[in-house]
Amino acid sequence: MTTSARDPRTRVAVIGGGASCEHEVSLASAAAVAAALDPERYDVVRLTIDPHGTWFDGGDRPVGLTGAVCLLRRCDVVLPVVHGPHGEDGTLAALCELAGLPYVGSGVGAGALAMDKWATKLVAEAVGVSTAPGVLLTTRDRAAYRWSRPIVVKPVASGSSHGVALVADAADLDAALDAAFALDSRVLVEDVVVGREIDVAILGRPDGSRFVAPALEIVTDGLFDYDDKYGGQADFRIPADLHEPDRKALDDAALAVYDALGCDGVARVDFFVTDDGPVLNEVNTMPGFTEHSQAPKMFAAAGLPYAALLDLLVRDALEAAGGGRGSMTGP
Structure with missing residues (x-):
């Protein structure tokens, strides 16, 4: 642990931004996460990756990858809130693994597989979860x-x-x-699937247990695109209105994909619910993570509010590291 008698708080590195088209969304998620971590319990260290891949510290000073690793190694745990390629795809998990740092979220393999929509389709079909017919x-x-x-x-x-x-x-x-x-x-070119758009959020714990939050339905007129997601037009309904057999089939399919990909922590598994059952759309191992994003809203509906969810994720990452993934680092 890097905490001391002078500051007994757990030091958490929150990483945002990233060199992908999801840069701005990631900045919003990281800012929300950093602000919600209890300041009496956590000492937050902010790090940002700009669109060109340059690392900056919390004071907007460029530190480069070497400087970033030095800052990270003075932290107890890393919370990478970088969506999309060069972050969510396992690259930041790999950096933490190589540096021996405990971190929140899925590992290298799960991040890489889930980011690849074609690979995710193959995995889902292998465990009996339907996907839209498509070609690569x-x-x-x-x-x-x-x-x-x-x-x-x-x-x-x-x-x-x-x-x-x-x-x-x-x-x-x-x-x-x-x-x-x-x-x-x-x-990826896929057939259009006619069905309700319903998301499932799963939280995996270090003891192997899985918690499935109430499903969320996205009610939209046509394609649920970027403007709908972040422009405030989307109509989210929690819990989704589902008959019990349909809810169980959806939860079972989400758990099957989560486990087959090897996910950890929070993942959001998105489906189309059709007359023939759930059809997988995609999996997000680091979904949008402001308080008003889909996954946190689902956990809040289950009685786990945003700050408590973040606290649980950090504590679980530290517990998992004690069991072998990552290691506690010295000052």
């Missing part, structure tokens, strides 16, 4: 793809609905593919 395109085979019905185009490894488009007409295909390929070298 690269720049080499893009020209061979022929539109034949309404589809959704999305980058394989991106988030916050960046680069996602509903293509209802063949004339719109090229523009949608251009936007997706601008963010990733691989693009």
Whole structure:
């Protein structure tokens, strides 16, 4: 532990930003997390990664990766709140692992798999969870793809609905593919799924237990895009109005995917609920994390408010490190 007789608080490094299209969303999540951690219990150390990958300390001073690691090693635990590539995809977990630092959230493998929507589909199908019929395109085979019905185009490894488009007409295909390929070298093309958009938030504990929060339904007119997510237009309904068999099927599917990917801490598993059952959309191992984001709202509905959720995540990370993942570091 890095705490001392002068300051017995646990020192928590909160990392935000990141070199991805989710930079601004991550800054908002990190700021909310840092502000909500109890100042009597936690000494928060802020670190930010700018859109070019440069690390800054809490005073907006560039410190570089070496300086950031030095700051991190003076902390008890790391709370990485970086969404999308170069953060949520396991890269920050890998940095913490190599530095021997306890950290909140999923490990390297789970972050990498869940960030890759194609890999997530393969894992889900392997454990019996349905996904939308789809194909994987690269720049080499893009020209061979022929539109034949309404589809959704999305980058394989991106988030916050960046680069996602509903293509209802063949004339719109090229523009949608251009936007997706601008963010990733691989693009997923999926059939449109008709169903209710319902999310499930899961909290995995160090003892192996799993807590599933009440499901959240997103009521929107058409595609749930970036503007809906962050512009305040989305209608979130918690708990989602589900019959008990449908709720159980949804929870079971979410747990199956969470465990198959090897997730830890909080993950949000997003589904379309159809007449034939749940169809997986995607998995977020570091979902939006302001107090008003989907996952925290679901846990709050279960009686675990935002500050208490953060406290639990930090304490669980320290407990997990004592059991072998990461290690406590000296000053």
